[in-house]
Amino acid sequence: MLAALRHRGPDGEALFAANGAVLGAVRLAVIDVADGAQPMAADDGRYVLAWNGEIVNHVELRSRLTAEGVRFRTRCDTEVLLHLLAREGAAGLARADRMFAGAFLDTQSGELLLFRDPCGIKPLYYMEDGAEGGARVLFASEPKAFFAAPGSDRRLHEPALLDYLSFQAPLSDATFFEGVRRVPPGTVLRLRRGSAPVSLPLPEWASPVDVPNDRDTAASVLRALLVESVQRHTRSDVPLGTHLSGGVDSSLIAALAARALGRAAPAFTGGFSVAGADVGAFDERPHARAVAAELGASLHEFEPTPEDLAEALPAAAYAMDEPSAGPGLLPQWLLSRLASQHVKVVLGGQGGDELFGGYARYQLLALEGALAAVVEGGDPGALARMAPHLTSLAGYGPLMGSFFADGIFDPAPQRALRLFHRGRGLASVLSGDLRVALASHRPEERFADAYERASRDAPGPRSPVGDAIRFDRAVLLPALLHVEDRTSMAWSIESRVPFLSRPVLSFVDRLPDAMLLPDGEPKALLRRAIGSDLPAAAAARRDKMGFPVPLARWARGPLRDFFHDLLLDGTARSRGLFDPAGVEALLGQESVTARTLWALTNVELWLRKSAS
Secondary structure, three states: OOHHHHHHOEOOEEEEEEOOEEEEEEEOOOOOOOOOOOOEEOOOOOEEEEEEEEEOOHHHHHHHHHHOOOOOOOOOHHHHHHHHHHHHHHHHHHHOOEEEEEEEEEOOOOOEEEEEOOOOOOOOEEEEEOHHHOOEEEEEOOHHHHHHOOOOOOOEOHHHHHHHHHHOOOOOOEOOEOOEEEOOOOEEEEEOOOOOOEEEEOOOOOOOOOOOOOHHHHHHHHHHHHHHHHHHHOOOOOOEEEEOOOOHHHHHHHHHHHHHHOOOOOEEEEEOOOOOOOHHHHEOHHHHHHHHHHHOOOEEEEOOOHHHHHHHHHHHHHHHOOOOOOOOHHHHHHHHHHHHOOOOEEEOOOOHHHHHOOOHHHHHHHHHHHHHHHHOOOOOOHHHHHHHHHHHHOOOHHHHHHHOOOOOOOOHHHHHHHHHOOOHHHHHHEOHHHHHHHHHOOHHHHHHHHHHHHHOOOOOOOOHHHHHHHHHHHHHHHHHHHHHHHHHHOOOOEEEOHHHOHHHHHHHHOOOHHHOOHHHOOOHHHHHHHOOOOOHHHHOOOOOOOOOOOHHHHHOOOOHHHHHHHHHOHHHHHHOOEOHHHHHHHHOOOOOOHHHHHHHHHHHHHHHHHOO
């Protein structure tokens, strides 16, 4: 099992066994490289910890624990977390900031705790089976480890496939592998011999910050939390760099990291060179260069070719373990490869859109609300106040056309479904049996249930925009963090996401919805908070690109044979999942979307890799 995970930790590995329990770990050494080996046992041998992640406030926790009489033998954050858990049990996780997923064993009682951070930055899976003559529980950072253990079989879990075809993200803790489940984000799973696992909520971060009543105070508090978060995230005993697209999120992280370090960290970016009038739609490198020049950062760039993508796809599919979110996986994979040649830790802006309202879908929901206010006589000035911010929707004409085509002013969950459902273009390419299974799977009902769960405990009055943000946080952000984790760890580098520190999350979670997207202005609170910190080249931008990939365009050109061979050869046809005539017609369309093509490709590659 450890051999299957060695890419996650090439700097050391070990096993610990006691009373029928075995903990193993491979280590990526970042803090206290020499003395932080895992699994780590307490001095008396009772407690043992194996985990993956980074406790960014380990310096502060160490000081606190030392004052309480704890004696340390290393400088590693692993020992800090070990003592915290040994003294306080799962309650100690209320004091640990940032990303973690791990296993904590009490050898005396036999109790094992599996735990995972609130956003699911770091992965953790488990499965129960009856192999080798008795029940056992296996756990690991990636499912591929399970299938290195004797008696574990790979079997497709069809409901997960159907969720993926509908939303390109999981709606539950089930995986594509029958019997393999995720430890949900923000969860502690308690295992005791002879008892069923018990799922408990992760102890909440005890925030000392009150919720302000006005935006200026909220912005001031947010800025202080972000500055502190980035400063703590720069702690490293190995080389550190930043991802840099030239957008607001990554540029802010790079700027605050430069301030914390006293120098600009090396930065990494990429873009595609394509022919045509919309060449700029696939290349943010000019923006990244402008920000890097402003900060004085060395900028490392890459430009993937069609051949690079074709070569990367099978390897990335294996690394992901399951079909993943969108085609941005591919440039992210190549970007991580580039970064690994220069640094061992990289900071990025993941989570900024989901926390602070950066996606066009939020603005469309706000626009619909403003229209409703005008039409229904509630607030005739709502649309006028929103008008100055609508330039952010430039380039989103197709999305707007789809969203407003029908159902306007229907209940909010139904309207949100139009923005999150990603399987409408697939019906014509699925086999008859799979098409029937997808319909009986009732994706609309599953979405409505997940959508309601995400906002059930929302503070204060709910809004369509706030509910959509919380759904993103609960469902789609973990899927994106899955990509972030796999693409970085496959190249043995640690990716850190300062926006998702627990103090920042705790503060934003308690803000009223109206503070996040007032009058439909994307990232209004974030921009107010960090206006003086943001490089001018990024502050001037109002467009949003993500990491666009010319996948559909190349599928009609240089990658045509690759996709035809993959989706229409004998192996693909023999599965009976996709209709060959429908696939062939799809590949010949000028209007084929990257999302549709990505879903088919991802599923087929996963099926090939999972069988090997």
